[in-house]
Amino acid sequence: MRYLPVTDQERKEMLEKIGINSVDELFSPIPEKVLLKNQLNLPTAMSEMELDSLMSELAEMNTGSKMSNFQGGGCYAHYAPAAIDQMLLRSEFYTAYTPYQPEISQGTLQSIFEFQTMISKLMKMDVTNASMYDGATAAAEAVIMASKINGKRKKAVIAGTVHPHYIKTIRTYAANIIEEIEILDIDATTGTIKESELSKIDENTICVLFQYPNYFGSMENVFKISEIAKANKALVIAAVTEMTMLGAMIAPGDFGADIAIGEAQSLGLAPNFGGPGLGTFSAAEKHIRKMPGRLVGKTVDKKGKECFVLTLAAREQHIKREKATSNICSNQGLMTLAVGMYLSIMGKNGLKDVALMNLKRKEYMLNKIVAETKAVKAFSASSYNEFTILLPQNAKQVADKMAEKGILAGISLSKYFPELNNALTVTVTELNSYEEIDSYVKTLAEIIGG
């Protein structure tokens, strides 16, 4: 076995040094009755070339990976410069551990520090941690953190237009910590939360969490929500699941978010069937000691040389154990490197161009669908690169027919919103060419009528 280098002769010498006769003796602390007598029931070992073909076959079975993709919903296909993956393959980065030993981890530490900086700038927030598992867990941890800041209050208010997975994750995390989760109702005209629902934000409200733009692609009235939350001294938590939009549109800091979380998968990471993504977590500086997750800080070494370390560990589980701000231990380390690199290469102009390209293609596609098919725009609110249309028939059935023609048409909302049976949320990015968009509209018209 190629990963096991100890030879028989060496094994003999090692056993001699230990003072035993066989490796089996080393397992003597394990009770006899639970020692396995037979091999495990696993497939037989494979050589590298066999593995290579097996994995290629499995990859080929994912026919959806080659189809024309207009699905988003929290995971977005964007172009990632080739340089990113080259860098991810530098083993100095990917085979390193969490940077506990700063002297030999400055590469990881500085890249995370720069990631923290770039995400803070992007979100216009004071501080950002070294990342969370994904957007959903970041959202859940944000609500938990808010409950620790607003300790006496009992109710977390969540917009019903937030990604359903995020709401479910928040419910799981909050179950034993927060007394009440109030979900704000959706306005079927605007595709945002109903304005009347904002009256549910009161002096008992811990926080108000909303997504920008929301799960349907619609822009919430972020200023209004923020204003009402602040008037009630509830914390404003903004969730951004499609972070490329921040290249051209205002940031959570612009509308007064106290905590901003994001899913940064859009920024240089492939869809990968939903993971690994990258949760980002930013907050106002005054809250840093209540933040979950790793933080990298700048300091000097014993000779006064500028360097970086993991810091504010006193919040964390390995010091505080059950009194820690969270149980989180790792971050999505390598993904922060990819995102840092994406933001460096795209820079402020590239990210803006990507955002505008997305907007323009969305506008083109939406107009074309409305003009050339029987589908109509579902909601009146403005949007970024994701929008919802109403079809004259069941959206899932239409999407299935589109898929048979090689087009993944979008997300039919019936899965989470039974009342929106005919609604389809469509995402278009810079990866979707105008020809591809035209072909989508043509196929849709054939199915639902033009």
Place this chain on the structure above:
Amino acid sequence: MRYPGIKDLKLAEGSIYDRSKPGRKGYSLPLENLENAENLIPEEMRRKELDLPEVSELDAVRHYTRLSTYNFGLDGGFYPLGSCTMKYNPKINEKVARLKGFTNLHPETPEKYAQGTLKLMYELQNMLAEIGGFAGTTLNPAAGAHGEYTGIGIIKAYHESRKDFKRTKVIIPDSAHGTNPASCAMHGYDVVVLKSNEKGKVCLSALKELLNDEIAAMMLTNPNTLGVFESEICEITKLVHDAGALVYGDGANMNAILGVARPGDMGIDVLHYNLHKTFSTPHGGGGPGSGPVCVVEKLTKFLPNPVVVKNGENYIFNENNESMGMVRSFYGNVGVCLKAYTYIREMGKEHIREIAENAVLNANYIKASLSDIYNVEYPEGTLHETVFDDSKMPNDVTTLDIAKALIDRGYHPPTIYFPLIVHGAIMVEPTENESKDDIDAFIFAMREIYEKSINDPENIKNAPLVTSVSRPDETTAARKPILTQCTTCIS
């Protein structure tokens, strides 16, 4: 004898913002007239400024390449971090994980167009269950701590399904990872600490005293964080079960018993794996990890949603009403899972046991070779890792000094000051991948550090001497945190 040593090429590298010049571009996008595109955004929503660097592609490549030289990875040398199982990350894993068929697959793709990944996930669920002796698996958790959170959630859902609301506490040994108590607290459980006995193990009579109808579970790492196997495991699990509670197994140390014994057979009810430890996926400088959770039959219905099941010839997602809920978006760090899958398929039933055999042999060899000079507080029954300490060190040389002196000799230091029950702990886990030559060189380095601590202690106390940064001021970093780069400051 020689240790690898260290002799670095010291490339100076500032911040990425230092390389920024207005108007410089590193990106390439299709030509498109974007002049009026901004008008599509309502006026009040238009972004006025964005403070990101403006660099060329080469600037970015240079920057990160130079930073990489400040890092020590496992491919660069021996990395004996105890409890972290820094095993080799096979290159074939990296190759296959990058196949477009996997990476381009969107999570909302209808199942029939995602059969390759779903088949892989289904088989991985089953293989992990078989390796641990369990009935069901979730691949959703993104890391070990996330797996703990999930596992404890499953236990909570189980008790609540039986209308047993009285159980509000979880027993955790004092040798446990800090994530154990923190994961329990996130479910609202109180933690009851079980003191280890003089052998560093669970004391049955002490456990008995703590057990009652308010205990929901006991969390146990086996072998424990001392690398010592809890020989009375079957008695422990029986006691816990008799009290109506469940046993949670922290699978951080599964590398020690792969193919040798199975936690499920010992009476463990729930176990999380760390794919980035036991199953060779890279640590990535702190993630992405993956922490699948396996459970016994009666708990399968409480697994987080969704799970992959086989329906005739097809693989589909299944949701259960009694599930503990969702613990993240989508289905887990699938890109990590497929590396672990590749690794298990490469090892197969023939070699999986050899992993544990070699890992345990290596750890015991190091213990036998160093315990004459480095104290081992709990020497009995060491499996895959061994915990030394600094109690016999001359001239007040500490564990931190030893760790830093190892850096000068070309090693990543072991885990230090953990577990907490050993004062000045130095936790060495060699894994199965190291050759005897490499282990001998490490032993030589450790012995030389000891010699030097007698003859030239200042040399050790000032280590590391060869790195460009030495012993950063962590106190000031925490007292006056600087967490973002000031991009407008003149450097």
